[in-house]
Amino acid sequence: MLLKSQEHLSVLKVIIITALLIIFTSSLSVSTDVDDSLAYIWPLPAQFSSGNDTLSVDPALCLSVSGKGSGLKIVEEAFERYKAIIFEHEVEGVNSHSVFNNFRKRRSRGFDIGTLKIVVHSDNEELQLGVDESYTLLVAKNEGLSIIGEATIEANTVYGALRGLETFSQLCSFDYDTKSVLVYKAPWYIQDKPRFAFRGLLIDTSRHYLPVDVIEQIIESMSYAKLNVLHWHIIDEQSFPLEVPTYPNLWKGAYSKWERYTVEDAHEIVSPKGINVMAEVDVPGHAESWEETFxxxxxxxNPRTVVHNWLGGGVCPKAVAKGFRCIYSNQGFWYLDHLDVPWDEVYTAEPLEGISDPSNQELVLGGEVCMWGETADTSDIQQTIWPRAAAAAERLWSRREAISTGNITLTALPRLHYFRCLLNRRGVQAAPVLNKLVQVYGSEAAFCMPTREEYVCSQQPGAVL
Amino acid sequence: MLLKSQEHLSVLKVIIITALLIIFTSSLSVSTDVDDSLAYIWPLPAQFSSGNDTLSVDPALCLSVSGKGSGLKIVEEAFERYKAIIFEHEVEGVNSHSVFNNFRKRRSRGFDIGTLKIVVHSDNEELQLGVDESYTLLVAKNEGLSIIGEATIEANTVYGALRGLETFSQLCSFDYDTKSVLVYKAPWYIQDKPRFAFRGLLIDTSRHYLPVDVIEQIIESMSYAKLNVLHWHIIDEQSFPLEVPTYPNLWKGAYSKWERYTVEDAHEIVSPKGINVMAEVDVPGHAESWEETFxxxxxxxNPRTVVHNWLGGGVCPKAVAKGFRCIYSNQGFWYLDHLDVPWDEVYTAEPLEGISDPSNQELVLGGEVCMWGETADTSDIQQTIWPRAAAAAERLWSRREAISTGNITLTALPRLHYFRCLLNRRGVQAAPVLNKLVQVYGSEAAFCMPTREEYVCSQQPGAVL
Structure with a gap:
């Protein structure tokens, strides 16, 4: 039984509507718990440089799209979503509200960044395996004649533009002193592209049904970590929740009449959001114990088969040696329902392990973390997915050399803590990074992001997390 | 360590894009797990009657507001929110999509309910303790000359109208056969009002910071259970996250610079949503231990003091006997961070226990479930609050006689299961009702709402939940 200690309970139970404030700041101070030498972008971009400028961003930030892809609605919609995220502290109509203006120290000279320019070169919005997701992002003081700074995303496809928007949103921080959104360490010059084309997350709606709203929350959260494939394992032996109009009896195999997906629901789920939703219907359905197919x-x-490696290591090396393409999901590390696998084992699992021949390496399309549904449902799926899925996401996006050297407790862990807090701020129920079992009972009263000392200590052998 | 058994893993890992469907429906069928004699409304209305008609509701449902309160924006905004909830399966532009129309058996004769009429008698939208939340809801076939049916909410205040809208939304079910929203068991005639004026939930942002988005999700979810007070315990000895402009050093006591609330954030949180947000700043801050003040x-x-009973039973009876008003939060049952308290102990805890004198009973304003923050954060707060907070919500809203007699395993539990699934469908991470420890590791692959047999069995002594 887990009970908090009674001594720590809040027991002042006379309701206080107006309160006298007692100043007791002497013993309290905001900790400075960020290592400024790191770039707090997750996953780490392929190439980037930064400087020492601080730029302010106008809450009325404008979008200017150009290029052949400028007519595509998906960029504009994404810009509006990100604007709401970036300016989360902005209150509608606040400028006209005198109470707030008294305490708002808005810069009188205006903002450094008033427009985000996005250039999309292609008008092809087909989202296929291997679609070009590269982008270039520049955020800098304008050095020309204009006094206005500049923020520009340039991409070949809308999907590159979406990835660039995510990175731009991560460069924007709310500053509590000036109450404005700032970009620190500008100028930023980022040239980015994913290491692998296939960066997946599997969800399983047969073992526990997930409502459409919940699946859409998951899709939204995937885009924050630049994952790009939702592998929707719709059915399995436990239930058949999907409507198949030509075989109208099939979905009678659902758990209940409410735990089903209409074709319209399925259409809504697979509709374009920058994430490829790969709907899977098992054939011929599961027998009781199924081995690694390969x-x-x-x-x-068939030589065109893509082998999805689910068992332990060693399968992808054999598959690519025979000329098959391969997707890596080594269950020892990338099955998210294995609650005892800590973040660092997820992070260091390497899809190319044991494959040294460059032409064989190219046959590894990427990997997928798997949120099997036997023991997770709507109530705990997000905290089981995050933040460990983000550890895999960086492995799949960022350059191998950049994330495989050095002490990851110092180079990756602080950034992952920060990203977990970012997910929380965006309303995603990501669990603390260092929970011993990811889902179980929260830690004691704590920082969202532990202090540097805490996370270094907690990595020592024998430490209690 | 909790690991699923490997035999049950899905291992078919060759990716299937187009799938041959094998018909295996003979062994599967949707279970009929609802006891039709119950009214699936949570919390149970004060008075209601139902019939045997089934009415269809137009996805283009119109709102018609009248009365002195018709100009108040809050009703219209709530109507739009509920419309999105009620018609969650409706896909935009679906009518013009031939693929869907082929399988859509829309009634040719139109819909029974095309307009929701709301009458609000008062234009006073002040949300004070004791505000009139009563409403009358009628959903019936129109028996007059018109062939159109009728849905009407009549209320003295906008807050009564909001409670009525919630009830209306719970009467609306999506029917998977006709793919339309239906109201079963019409005509419904409901006269409803709360038993207690104060129906609270406490959250604690000092032990773990909660982002603004998360607090807003919690406020939204409270309205589904007709709770009406969010007691926001902002600060405590662990951290001081709130900006106080006249004492700008206070919020330096936050955990980190991101784990803070600006005055604008606080303004956003307390802004009108039909829930009274009671912001609490402890004075003079906690000493180390702290007894029941009363x-x-x-x-x-002061005789005008409201005593908030947090310790065990017996405090409210003593307080009201001395003429004080009282709010009930008996920690043995209504502290949600006590994970081992099952739903039925929350449900049967009675604020009026030990108080028989009617004039003393009137001094009990209501009660509050407390989500203390020592061990819950963004990642698990919603699953810790729900569904047990709903058990208390019915205790506080519904008539004592109606919910205190009979076998609650048969009268309340199936409805609570249903309400938990409703929360899930609305994107709220409510935990399974019968989890042994509410937060811990999900149950095996399962129905959202267990079959009748399952929940009756699981109440037997010794049963494994």
């Missing part, structure tokens, strides 16, 4: 049937597989 | 200082209290 291990048993390699000689019968 | 027990120690009763003789010194």
């Amino acid at each position: 291990n048993s049937f390699a000689s019968n597989l | 027990n120690s200082f009763a003789s010194n209290l």
